[in-house]
Amino acid sequence: MPSAPFSPPPIRLTATGCLTALGDAASTHAALLSHQRALQLHPVLGRDGGDSVPLALLPQRSLDETAPPNWLAHLDTLGAQIPAADWGSPRLPVFVTSSNFGVGSLYAFQRTRDPAHLASGTPFASVDRIRQHFGWGANVSILSHACVSAHLGLLLATRTLHAGLADRALVFTFDFVSPFVAGGFHALKILNNGFPAPYAARDTGSIGLGDGAAFAVLEHPDASPTAANTLLLHAQSLYNEMHHFTANRADGSGFATCLEPVAAAARDRRLWIKGHGTGTLEAGRLEADTLAQLFPDAPLVSWKGSLGHTLGSCGLVELALAVESLRDGRVPGTIGSEPPFFRDNVAAEPFSTAAFDAVLLTSNAFGGAHAATLLTPA
Protein backbone atom coordinates (compact mmCIF):
# COMPACT_ATOMS: atom_id res chain seq x y z
CA MET A 1 0.00 0.00 0.00
CA PRO A 2 1.56 3.36 -0.99
CA SER A 3 2.39 5.57 1.96
CA ALA A 4 1.08 9.09 2.55
CA PRO A 5 2.54 11.99 0.55
CA PHE A 6 5.91 13.37 1.66
CA SER A 7 5.22 16.94 2.68
CA PRO A 8 7.83 19.18 4.46
CA PRO A 9 7.43 22.64 6.10
CA PRO A 10 7.91 25.89 4.06
CA ILE A 11 11.33 26.91 2.74
CA ARG A 12 12.60 30.16 1.28
CA LEU A 13 13.37 30.35 -2.46
CA THR A 14 16.06 32.96 -3.00
CA ALA A 15 17.15 32.45 -6.61
CA THR A 16 16.07 30.58 -9.73
CA GLY A 17 17.14 30.38 -13.34
CA CYS A 18 16.61 28.15 -16.32
CA LEU A 19 17.84 27.36 -19.81
CA THR A 20 15.55 26.20 -22.60
CA ALA A 21 15.57 26.18 -26.39
CA LEU A 22 14.25 29.74 -26.15
CA GLY A 23 17.06 30.97 -23.90
CA ASP A 24 17.23 31.95 -20.25
CA ALA A 25 14.20 32.45 -18.02
CA ALA A 26 13.53 36.04 -19.11
CA SER A 27 13.94 35.27 -22.82
CA THR A 28 11.87 32.11 -22.57
CA HIS A 29 9.12 33.89 -20.65
CA ALA A 30 8.98 36.72 -23.21
CA ALA A 31 8.85 34.22 -26.07
CA LEU A 32 6.05 32.27 -24.40
CA LEU A 33 4.04 35.47 -23.93
CA SER A 34 4.24 35.98 -27.69
CA HIS A 35 3.10 32.39 -28.33
CA GLN A 36 6.45 31.35 -29.77
CA ARG A 37 6.86 27.59 -30.19
CA ALA A 38 10.35 26.17 -29.72
CA LEU A 39 9.40 22.69 -30.96
CA GLN A 40 10.49 21.77 -34.47
CA LEU A 41 10.39 18.50 -36.37
CA HIS A 42 13.60 16.46 -36.21
CA PRO A 43 14.43 12.89 -37.24
CA VAL A 44 13.81 10.87 -34.08
CA LEU A 45 17.12 9.00 -34.28
CA GLY A 46 19.28 11.94 -35.22
CA ARG A 47 21.87 10.97 -37.83
CA ASP A 48 20.16 7.57 -38.15
CA GLY A 49 17.00 9.27 -39.39
CA GLY A 50 13.59 7.83 -38.62
CA ASP A 51 10.21 9.49 -38.30
CA SER A 52 9.99 13.25 -37.77
CA VAL A 53 9.04 14.22 -34.24
CA PRO A 54 8.78 17.58 -32.41
CA LEU A 55 11.87 18.42 -30.40
CA ALA A 56 13.10 21.68 -28.86
CA LEU A 57 16.89 21.63 -28.81
CA LEU A 58 19.21 24.34 -27.57
CA PRO A 59 20.45 26.55 -30.44
CA GLN A 60 23.23 24.91 -32.48
CA ARG A 61 22.97 21.72 -30.42
CA SER A 62 22.84 18.51 -32.40
CA LEU A 63 20.61 15.64 -31.27
CA ASP A 64 23.61 13.32 -31.61
CA GLU A 65 26.02 13.49 -28.71
CA THR A 66 29.68 14.55 -28.90
CA ALA A 67 32.62 13.93 -26.57
CA PRO A 68 32.74 15.98 -24.38
CA PRO A 69 28.95 16.38 -24.35
CA ASN A 70 27.66 19.12 -26.61
CA TRP A 71 25.37 20.46 -23.86
CA LEU A 72 28.17 21.18 -21.40
CA ALA A 73 29.23 24.57 -22.73
CA HIS A 74 25.58 25.68 -22.88
CA LEU A 75 25.38 25.27 -19.12
CA ASP A 76 27.82 28.17 -18.67
CA THR A 77 25.07 30.72 -19.29
CA LEU A 78 23.00 29.06 -16.57
CA GLY A 79 25.94 28.68 -14.22
CA ALA A 80 26.68 32.40 -14.46
CA GLN A 81 23.28 33.08 -12.86
CA ILE A 82 23.86 30.91 -9.81
CA PRO A 83 24.71 33.12 -6.79
CA ALA A 84 28.40 32.82 -6.03
CA ALA A 85 29.13 30.59 -3.04
CA ASP A 86 31.36 27.70 -2.09
CA TRP A 87 28.81 25.23 -3.46
CA GLY A 88 29.52 21.65 -2.62
CA SER A 89 31.21 22.54 0.66
CA PRO A 90 29.88 20.88 3.83
CA ARG A 91 27.25 23.54 4.65
CA LEU A 92 26.36 24.38 1.04
CA PRO A 93 25.18 21.14 -0.53
CA VAL A 94 24.27 20.69 -4.16
CA PHE A 95 21.44 18.38 -5.24
CA VAL A 96 21.69 17.45 -8.91
CA THR A 97 18.66 15.88 -10.52
CA SER A 98 17.97 14.43 -13.95
CA SER A 99 15.93 11.69 -15.53
CA ASN A 100 18.44 10.97 -18.31
CA PHE A 101 21.86 12.23 -17.17
CA GLY A 102 24.36 11.20 -19.84
CA VAL A 103 22.38 8.48 -21.58
CA GLY A 104 22.92 10.30 -24.88
CA SER A 105 26.63 9.61 -24.46
CA LEU A 106 25.97 5.93 -23.82
CA TYR A 107 23.95 5.75 -27.02
CA ALA A 108 26.75 7.55 -28.89
CA PHE A 109 29.22 4.95 -27.56
CA GLN A 110 26.93 2.15 -28.69
CA ARG A 111 26.77 3.70 -32.16
CA THR A 112 30.41 4.74 -32.61
CA ARG A 113 32.33 2.53 -30.12
CA ASP A 114 34.36 5.63 -29.24
CA PRO A 115 35.28 5.14 -25.55
CA ALA A 116 35.51 8.91 -25.04
CA HIS A 117 31.71 8.91 -24.72
CA LEU A 118 31.86 6.67 -21.67
CA ALA A 119 33.38 9.48 -19.62
CA SER A 120 29.93 11.11 -19.50
CA GLY A 121 27.63 8.16 -19.86
CA THR A 122 26.66 7.26 -16.32
CA PRO A 123 24.76 9.46 -13.84
CA PHE A 124 27.87 9.81 -11.69
CA ALA A 125 30.15 10.55 -14.63
CA SER A 126 27.87 13.21 -16.12
CA VAL A 127 27.27 14.92 -12.79
CA ASP A 128 30.93 14.77 -11.84
CA ARG A 129 31.77 16.42 -15.15
CA ILE A 130 29.35 19.23 -14.28
CA ARG A 131 30.72 19.42 -10.75
CA GLN A 132 34.26 19.88 -12.03
CA HIS A 133 33.12 22.27 -14.74
CA PHE A 134 31.60 24.62 -12.15
CA GLY A 135 34.24 24.02 -9.48
CA TRP A 136 31.81 22.62 -6.91
CA GLY A 137 33.03 20.69 -3.89
CA ALA A 138 32.30 17.08 -3.09
CA ASN A 139 29.01 17.66 -1.24
CA VAL A 140 26.91 16.83 -4.30
CA SER A 141 23.99 14.40 -4.21
CA ILE A 142 22.58 12.78 -7.34
CA LEU A 143 18.83 12.16 -7.52
CA SER A 144 16.48 10.77 -10.11
CA HIS A 145 12.75 10.07 -10.11
CA ALA A 146 11.68 10.31 -13.74
CA CYS A 147 9.77 13.49 -14.52
CA VAL A 148 9.44 14.56 -10.87
CA SER A 149 13.21 14.46 -10.36
CA ALA A 150 13.51 18.21 -9.85
CA HIS A 151 10.71 18.21 -7.29
CA LEU A 152 12.52 15.44 -5.42
CA GLY A 153 15.63 17.62 -5.38
CA LEU A 154 13.67 20.54 -3.95
CA LEU A 155 12.10 18.32 -1.31
CA LEU A 156 15.34 16.76 -0.12
CA ALA A 157 17.10 20.13 -0.10
CA THR A 158 14.21 21.43 2.00
CA ARG A 159 14.52 18.52 4.40
CA THR A 160 18.28 19.04 4.67
CA LEU A 161 17.86 22.70 5.55
CA HIS A 162 15.14 22.01 8.11
CA ALA A 163 17.37 19.37 9.71
CA GLY A 164 20.03 22.04 10.27
CA LEU A 165 22.50 20.24 8.02
CA ALA A 166 23.04 23.15 5.64
CA ASP A 167 23.00 26.95 5.48
CA ARG A 168 21.79 27.17 1.90
CA ALA A 169 21.18 24.52 -0.75
CA LEU A 170 21.58 24.56 -4.53
CA VAL A 171 19.25 22.35 -6.56
CA PHE A 172 20.46 21.88 -10.12
CA THR A 173 18.76 19.94 -12.88
CA PHE A 174 19.56 19.05 -16.48
CA ASP A 175 17.96 16.91 -19.18
CA PHE A 176 19.06 17.01 -22.81
CA VAL A 177 17.28 15.09 -25.54
CA SER A 178 19.14 12.27 -27.27
CA PRO A 179 18.20 9.72 -29.94
CA PHE A 180 17.92 7.13 -27.18
CA VAL A 181 15.38 9.16 -25.22
CA ALA A 182 13.46 10.30 -28.28
CA GLY A 183 13.44 6.76 -29.63
CA GLY A 184 12.01 5.43 -26.39
CA PHE A 185 9.10 7.83 -26.30
CA HIS A 186 8.57 7.28 -30.03
CA ALA A 187 8.35 3.54 -29.46
CA LEU A 188 5.53 4.22 -26.99
CA LYS A 189 3.83 6.13 -29.81
CA ILE A 190 3.29 9.21 -27.66
CA LEU A 191 6.11 11.10 -29.42
CA ASN A 192 4.89 11.12 -33.00
CA ASN A 193 4.66 13.62 -35.84
CA GLY A 194 1.94 15.63 -34.09
CA PHE A 195 2.70 18.70 -32.01
CA PRO A 196 1.51 18.68 -28.39
CA ALA A 197 -1.70 20.46 -27.46
CA PRO A 198 -1.89 20.24 -23.68
CA TYR A 199 -5.37 19.60 -22.24
CA ALA A 200 -7.04 19.82 -25.67
CA ALA A 201 -9.83 17.29 -26.22
CA ARG A 202 -8.44 15.78 -29.43
CA ASP A 203 -8.53 12.31 -30.96
CA THR A 204 -4.76 11.83 -30.85
CA GLY A 205 -2.34 12.71 -28.11
CA SER A 206 1.19 13.87 -28.86
CA ILE A 207 4.07 15.08 -26.79
CA GLY A 208 7.22 17.00 -27.69
CA LEU A 209 10.56 16.71 -25.96
CA GLY A 210 12.80 19.61 -25.06
CA ASP A 211 16.20 20.42 -23.65
CA GLY A 212 16.04 21.89 -20.19
CA ALA A 213 18.31 22.89 -17.32
CA ALA A 214 17.60 24.98 -14.24
CA PHE A 215 18.61 25.80 -10.70
CA ALA A 216 17.09 26.99 -7.45
CA VAL A 217 18.72 28.23 -4.27
CA LEU A 218 16.90 27.45 -1.04
CA GLU A 219 17.39 28.92 2.42
CA HIS A 220 15.80 28.28 5.80
CA PRO A 221 12.94 30.76 6.42
CA ASP A 222 14.60 31.96 9.64
CA ALA A 223 18.12 32.27 8.21
CA SER A 224 18.24 36.03 7.66
CA PRO A 225 15.90 39.01 7.44
CA THR A 226 13.47 38.54 4.62
CA ALA A 227 14.42 40.52 1.55
CA ALA A 228 11.76 42.21 -0.52
CA ASN A 229 10.04 40.04 -3.12
CA THR A 230 11.24 36.82 -1.48
CA LEU A 231 9.24 33.75 -2.30
CA LEU A 232 8.42 30.69 -0.26
CA LEU A 233 7.98 27.11 -1.32
CA HIS A 234 5.05 27.22 1.05
CA ALA A 235 4.07 23.57 0.61
CA GLN A 236 5.46 20.63 -1.31
CA SER A 237 4.15 17.13 -1.86
CA LEU A 238 5.49 13.98 -3.50
CA TYR A 239 3.47 10.80 -3.87
CA ASN A 240 3.68 7.62 -5.92
CA GLU A 241 0.40 5.82 -6.58
CA MET A 242 2.27 2.63 -7.54
CA HIS A 243 -0.37 1.69 -10.12
CA HIS A 244 1.55 0.99 -13.34
CA PHE A 245 4.72 2.06 -15.10
CA THR A 246 2.94 4.09 -17.77
CA ALA A 247 -0.62 4.54 -16.53
CA ASN A 248 -2.53 6.13 -13.65
CA ARG A 249 -5.51 4.89 -11.69
CA ALA A 250 -8.55 5.64 -13.82
CA ASP A 251 -10.31 7.49 -10.99
CA GLY A 252 -7.54 10.10 -10.69
CA SER A 253 -6.96 9.23 -7.04
CA GLY A 254 -3.19 9.28 -7.50
CA PHE A 255 -3.30 12.90 -8.60
CA ALA A 256 -5.73 13.81 -5.81
CA THR A 257 -3.73 12.16 -3.04
CA CYS A 258 -0.63 14.15 -3.93
CA LEU A 259 -2.54 17.41 -4.13
CA GLU A 260 -4.44 17.13 -0.85
CA PRO A 261 -1.68 18.43 1.49
CA VAL A 262 -1.05 21.32 -0.86
CA ALA A 263 -4.76 22.04 -1.21
CA ALA A 264 -4.97 22.34 2.56
CA ALA A 265 -2.07 24.79 2.59
CA ALA A 266 -3.65 26.77 -0.26
CA ARG A 267 -6.98 27.27 1.47
CA ASP A 268 -8.11 30.91 1.24
CA ARG A 269 -5.49 31.66 -1.41
CA ARG A 270 -6.23 32.83 -4.94
CA LEU A 271 -4.01 30.71 -7.10
CA TRP A 272 -3.16 29.91 -10.68
CA ILE A 273 -1.76 26.56 -11.68
CA LYS A 274 1.22 25.58 -13.78
CA GLY A 275 0.26 22.00 -14.63
CA HIS A 276 2.18 19.09 -16.12
CA GLY A 277 0.22 19.00 -19.39
CA THR A 278 2.46 17.10 -21.80
CA GLY A 279 -0.16 16.64 -24.51
CA THR A 280 -1.13 13.05 -23.79
CA LEU A 281 -4.87 12.40 -23.59
CA GLU A 282 -5.56 10.06 -20.68
CA ALA A 283 -3.19 11.59 -18.16
CA GLY A 284 -4.02 15.09 -19.36
CA ARG A 285 -7.72 14.50 -18.82
CA LEU A 286 -7.20 13.04 -15.35
CA GLU A 287 -4.93 15.91 -14.42
CA ALA A 288 -7.30 18.62 -15.69
CA ASP A 289 -10.30 16.96 -14.04
CA THR A 290 -8.59 16.58 -10.66
CA LEU A 291 -7.25 20.12 -10.64
CA ALA A 292 -10.64 21.54 -11.63
CA GLN A 293 -12.32 19.63 -8.81
CA LEU A 294 -9.82 20.63 -6.12
CA PHE A 295 -9.16 24.19 -7.33
CA PRO A 296 -12.28 25.21 -9.27
CA ASP A 297 -11.38 28.89 -9.62
CA ALA A 298 -7.73 28.43 -10.62
CA PRO A 299 -6.70 28.95 -14.27
CA LEU A 300 -4.48 26.12 -15.54
CA VAL A 301 -1.57 26.52 -17.94
CA SER A 302 1.07 24.29 -19.47
CA TRP A 303 4.05 25.51 -21.46
CA LYS A 304 5.08 22.14 -22.86
CA GLY A 305 3.22 22.91 -26.08
CA SER A 306 6.09 25.28 -26.83
CA LEU A 307 9.10 24.02 -24.90
CA GLY A 308 8.34 20.32 -25.10
CA HIS A 309 8.57 18.12 -22.08
CA THR A 310 11.96 18.72 -20.48
CA LEU A 311 11.54 15.48 -18.55
CA GLY A 312 13.25 15.31 -15.16
CA SER A 313 14.16 19.00 -15.30
CA CYS A 314 10.62 20.22 -15.96
CA GLY A 315 9.73 20.91 -12.34
CA LEU A 316 12.59 23.35 -11.89
CA VAL A 317 12.57 24.82 -15.42
CA GLU A 318 8.91 25.65 -15.04
CA LEU A 319 9.38 26.91 -11.48
CA ALA A 320 11.92 29.41 -12.83
CA LEU A 321 9.41 30.48 -15.49
CA ALA A 322 6.68 30.84 -12.87
CA VAL A 323 8.99 33.06 -10.84
CA GLU A 324 9.64 35.12 -13.96
CA SER A 325 5.88 35.37 -14.46
CA LEU A 326 5.49 36.75 -10.96
CA ARG A 327 8.30 39.22 -11.57
CA ASP A 328 6.80 40.36 -14.86
CA GLY A 329 3.16 40.29 -13.76
CA ARG A 330 2.02 38.18 -16.71
CA VAL A 331 1.54 34.44 -17.08
CA PRO A 332 1.99 32.88 -20.53
CA GLY A 333 -0.98 30.86 -21.72
CA THR A 334 -1.16 27.25 -22.87
CA ILE A 335 0.64 27.43 -26.20
CA GLY A 336 -0.29 25.02 -28.96
CA SER A 337 -3.75 24.30 -27.57
CA GLU A 338 -7.18 25.40 -28.70
CA PRO A 339 -10.67 24.66 -27.36
CA PRO A 340 -12.39 22.40 -26.75
CA PHE A 341 -10.40 21.52 -23.66
CA PHE A 342 -10.96 18.70 -21.21
CA ARG A 343 -12.21 21.24 -18.67
CA ASP A 344 -12.89 24.97 -18.79
CA ASN A 345 -10.12 25.72 -16.27
CA VAL A 346 -7.50 25.79 -19.04
CA ALA A 347 -6.13 29.24 -19.92
CA ALA A 348 -5.09 29.42 -23.55
CA GLU A 349 -4.10 33.08 -23.45
CA PRO A 350 -1.73 35.05 -21.17
CA PHE A 351 -3.21 36.65 -18.08
CA SER A 352 -2.19 39.04 -15.30
CA THR A 353 -0.96 37.82 -11.93
CA ALA A 354 -2.62 40.78 -10.18
CA ALA A 355 -5.65 38.80 -9.01
CA PHE A 356 -3.60 35.95 -7.50
CA ASP A 357 -1.43 35.45 -4.45
CA ALA A 358 -0.11 31.93 -5.00
CA VAL A 359 1.02 29.53 -7.73
CA LEU A 360 0.56 25.78 -7.68
CA LEU A 361 3.11 23.88 -9.77
CA THR A 362 2.53 20.21 -10.55
CA SER A 363 4.43 17.47 -12.34
CA ASN A 364 3.68 13.81 -12.95
CA ALA A 365 5.91 10.92 -13.94
CA PHE A 366 6.16 7.38 -15.22
CA GLY A 367 5.67 4.94 -12.43
CA GLY A 368 2.73 6.91 -11.08
CA ALA A 369 4.76 9.58 -9.30
CA HIS A 370 3.13 12.93 -8.64
CA ALA A 371 4.59 16.14 -7.26
CA ALA A 372 3.14 19.51 -6.30
CA THR A 373 4.64 22.75 -5.02
CA LEU A 374 2.83 25.82 -3.69
CA LEU A 375 4.72 29.05 -4.30
CA THR A 376 3.75 32.16 -2.30
CA PRO A 377 5.28 35.49 -1.31
CA ALA A 378 7.27 35.22 1.93
Added chain:
Amino acid sequence: MSDPLRAQLKQLIVRTLKLDDLQPEDIGDDDPLIGSGLNLDSIDALELVVTLEKEFGIKISSSEESRAALASVAHLADFVRSRAPADRVPA
Protein backbone atom coordinates in the same frame (compact mmCIF):
# COMPACT_ATOMS: atom_id res chain seq x y z
CA MET B 1 -13.00 -21.34 -42.65
CA SER B 2 -10.30 -19.99 -40.32
CA ASP B 3 -8.53 -16.77 -41.19
CA PRO B 4 -4.79 -17.43 -41.70
CA LEU B 5 -3.94 -13.84 -40.78
CA ARG B 6 -5.80 -14.10 -37.49
CA ALA B 7 -4.03 -17.38 -36.77
CA GLN B 8 -0.67 -15.77 -37.58
CA LEU B 9 -1.43 -12.84 -35.32
CA LYS B 10 -2.33 -15.12 -32.43
CA GLN B 11 0.96 -16.97 -32.81
CA LEU B 12 2.78 -13.63 -32.98
CA ILE B 13 1.13 -12.47 -29.75
CA VAL B 14 2.03 -15.62 -27.85
CA ARG B 15 5.58 -15.69 -29.22
CA THR B 16 6.35 -12.00 -28.78
CA LEU B 17 5.00 -11.76 -25.26
CA LYS B 18 6.28 -15.21 -24.24
CA LEU B 19 2.83 -16.29 -23.01
CA ASP B 20 4.02 -19.77 -22.18
CA ASP B 21 0.76 -20.83 -20.55
CA LEU B 22 -1.40 -19.89 -23.51
CA GLN B 23 -1.98 -21.60 -26.84
CA PRO B 24 -2.62 -19.32 -29.83
CA GLU B 25 -5.89 -21.05 -30.58
CA ASP B 26 -7.13 -20.20 -27.08
CA ILE B 27 -7.23 -16.48 -27.96
CA GLY B 28 -10.70 -15.63 -29.22
CA ASP B 29 -10.96 -13.44 -32.30
CA ASP B 30 -13.02 -10.90 -30.39
CA ASP B 31 -11.41 -11.22 -26.95
CA PRO B 32 -10.18 -7.83 -25.66
CA LEU B 33 -6.41 -7.66 -25.70
CA ILE B 34 -5.74 -4.48 -23.69
CA GLY B 35 -6.99 -3.85 -20.18
CA SER B 36 -9.23 -6.92 -19.93
CA GLY B 37 -9.43 -10.30 -21.66
CA LEU B 38 -5.76 -10.97 -22.28
CA ASN B 39 -5.10 -7.91 -20.01
CA LEU B 40 -2.06 -6.67 -21.88
CA ASP B 41 -0.57 -3.39 -20.69
CA SER B 42 1.17 -0.54 -22.47
CA ILE B 43 4.55 -2.24 -22.31
CA ASP B 44 3.08 -5.37 -23.91
CA ALA B 45 1.51 -3.13 -26.53
CA LEU B 46 4.88 -1.55 -27.21
CA GLU B 47 6.48 -4.94 -27.82
CA LEU B 48 3.63 -6.05 -30.06
CA VAL B 49 3.68 -2.86 -32.09
CA VAL B 50 7.41 -3.14 -32.73
CA THR B 51 6.99 -6.74 -33.88
CA LEU B 52 3.92 -5.97 -36.02
CA GLU B 53 5.66 -3.08 -37.74
CA LYS B 54 8.65 -5.27 -38.59
CA GLU B 55 6.67 -8.32 -39.65
CA PHE B 56 4.07 -6.61 -41.81
CA GLY B 57 5.81 -3.40 -42.87
CA ILE B 58 3.10 -1.24 -41.34
CA LYS B 59 3.36 1.95 -39.31
CA ILE B 60 1.29 2.71 -36.22
CA SER B 61 1.42 6.44 -35.69
CA SER B 62 0.03 7.13 -32.22
CA SER B 63 -0.83 5.45 -28.94
CA GLU B 64 -4.52 5.95 -29.73
CA GLU B 65 -4.12 4.16 -33.06
CA SER B 66 -2.22 1.40 -31.28
CA ARG B 67 -5.00 0.96 -28.75
CA ALA B 68 -7.66 0.83 -31.47
CA ALA B 69 -5.72 -1.68 -33.54
CA LEU B 70 -5.04 -3.88 -30.51
CA ALA B 71 -8.67 -3.92 -29.33
CA SER B 72 -8.91 -7.57 -30.42
CA VAL B 73 -7.34 -10.00 -32.87
CA ALA B 74 -10.19 -9.30 -35.29
CA HIS B 75 -9.53 -5.54 -35.09
CA LEU B 76 -5.82 -6.13 -35.51
CA ALA B 77 -6.33 -8.31 -38.58
CA ASP B 78 -8.49 -5.64 -40.18
CA PHE B 79 -5.88 -3.01 -39.36
CA VAL B 80 -3.03 -5.06 -40.81
CA ARG B 81 -4.99 -5.81 -43.97
CA SER B 82 -5.73 -2.11 -44.43
CA ARG B 83 -2.12 -1.01 -44.00
CA ALA B 84 0.24 -3.81 -45.05
CA PRO B 85 1.49 -4.45 -48.58
CA ALA B 86 -0.45 -7.34 -50.10
CA ASP B 87 2.60 -9.57 -50.29
CA ARG B 88 3.14 -9.32 -46.53
CA VAL B 89 -0.32 -10.63 -45.63
CA PRO B 90 -1.39 -14.27 -45.96
CA ALA B 91 -4.23 -14.76 -48.43
